[in-house]
Amino acid sequence: MTSSRDLLAIDRLSIAYFGLTGIVALVFGGLSGAGVAGAHAVIVFAxxxxxxxRPRRGLGGVVRAAWPALLTPALYxxxxxLNRFxxxxxxDATVQRWDALIFGAQPSVELSALLPWVALSEVLHLGYFFYYAIIPIALLGVYRTRGFEALHRAALAVTAAFFVCYLIxxxxxxxxPRYEFARIGGDIGEGTLYRLVHGILESGSSKGTAFPSSHIAASLAAIIAAGREDPRWFRLLIVPQIALTAGTVYGRFHYGIDALVGxxxxxxxxxALRRPGTTSPSGNPQPTPGHQ
Incomplete structure (x- = not known):
């Protein structure tokens, strides 16, 4: 017989997210919100x-340790x-004022205007596209080299980053910026990777999800958390992460402050997850380093 004490930390975090968003939908969403709240209640029960x-090996172990991270596209x-409820x-006007205050301009417009180089644009758009690989590589890599518990800790960081951004x-x-400013023109707009990335976003983007950049927050959390378990993953992925971060602003996907807050x-x-007393996969406090 099992109980709630057998849930992993990532399960508890997910219950909190679905519970809170379900309440928001129920209170503010009217009839359609009640439907969303009902679906979230079913998910919480599941x-x-x-x-x-309790698998710990193979594909079952990966899914068990990191299932919320695998579902984030649907949640996105x-x-x-949800943000219409x-x-x-x-x-956007508020965030644009923040950019002007911090940077003295609008980096999402100025960067491509100051550096209108096709080669640079293609590299940065490749970095942005590599977002779709950074998190899977970090999570699967750390599972391969450090096992189930290391994967769970890394997946917990990624999931927390997504959920914090989603609540905002x-x-x-x-x-x-894609909705507020004109698209980048000239030779840059003819680049192969430019067209690929913008085409993907036009077919699958959720409006209202710019601040902060969940792409940066989740992928950087994955790299840092995986790097703590095995530094090789940090060294492998940090350069693509830098290109991703720059590309989000250069390509007018995010404002400068979006990237910083991400x-x-x-x-x-x-x-926070590294502090003594942070929960282990079992949900029980880990001992303070140096104490057993």
Whole structure:
């Protein structure tokens, strides 16, 4: 017989996220919100049943340790609905003022204007595209070299980064430079990788999910957390991460402050999860280093 004590830390975090977003949908979303809340309640119940599933090896072990990170694309698609329940506004004007205050300009416009080089654009757009590989490489890599518990710790950091960003998207939706400013023109706009990345976003982006950059927050959290378990993964992935971070602003996917706050989210989460007393996969406190 199993109980809630058998849930992993990542399960408990997911229950908190689905519970909170379900309440927001129920309170602010009317009839359609009630449907979302009902779906979230079913998901919470399903998570509680995960306690009985305890694989530690193979594909089952990967899914068990990191299942919320695997579901984030579906959760991302839901945000365009959730952020309309709480407010009809987008707060781009506010974020643009922050950029002007911090940078003295709009980096999402100025960078490509100051550096209108096709080769640079293609490299940075490749970095942005590599986002889709950074998290899987970090998580699967650390599982391969350090095992189930290391994978769970890294996946917990990634999931926390996503959830923090997603909650901000719900209460403070920002459309982003792609919706506010003209597309990059000239030779840059004819680049192969430029067209590929922009085509992907036009077919699968959720409006209102610009601030902070969840791409940066989640991928950087993955690299830092995996690097703690095995430094080779940090060394392998940090250069693509830098290109991703620059590419989010250069390509007008995010404002400059989006990138900065994405970095802060990743660092804050990885710092919090490293503190003595941080939960282990079992959900029980880990001993303070040097104590058994």
């Amino acid at each position: 998570i509680t049943r995960l306690a009985a599933w 698609a839901e945000l365009a609905v 709480f407010t009809e506004r987008y707060f 998207f719900i209460f403070f939706p920002v459309a982003g 970095i802060v989210v990743a660092l804050a989460i990885c710092t």
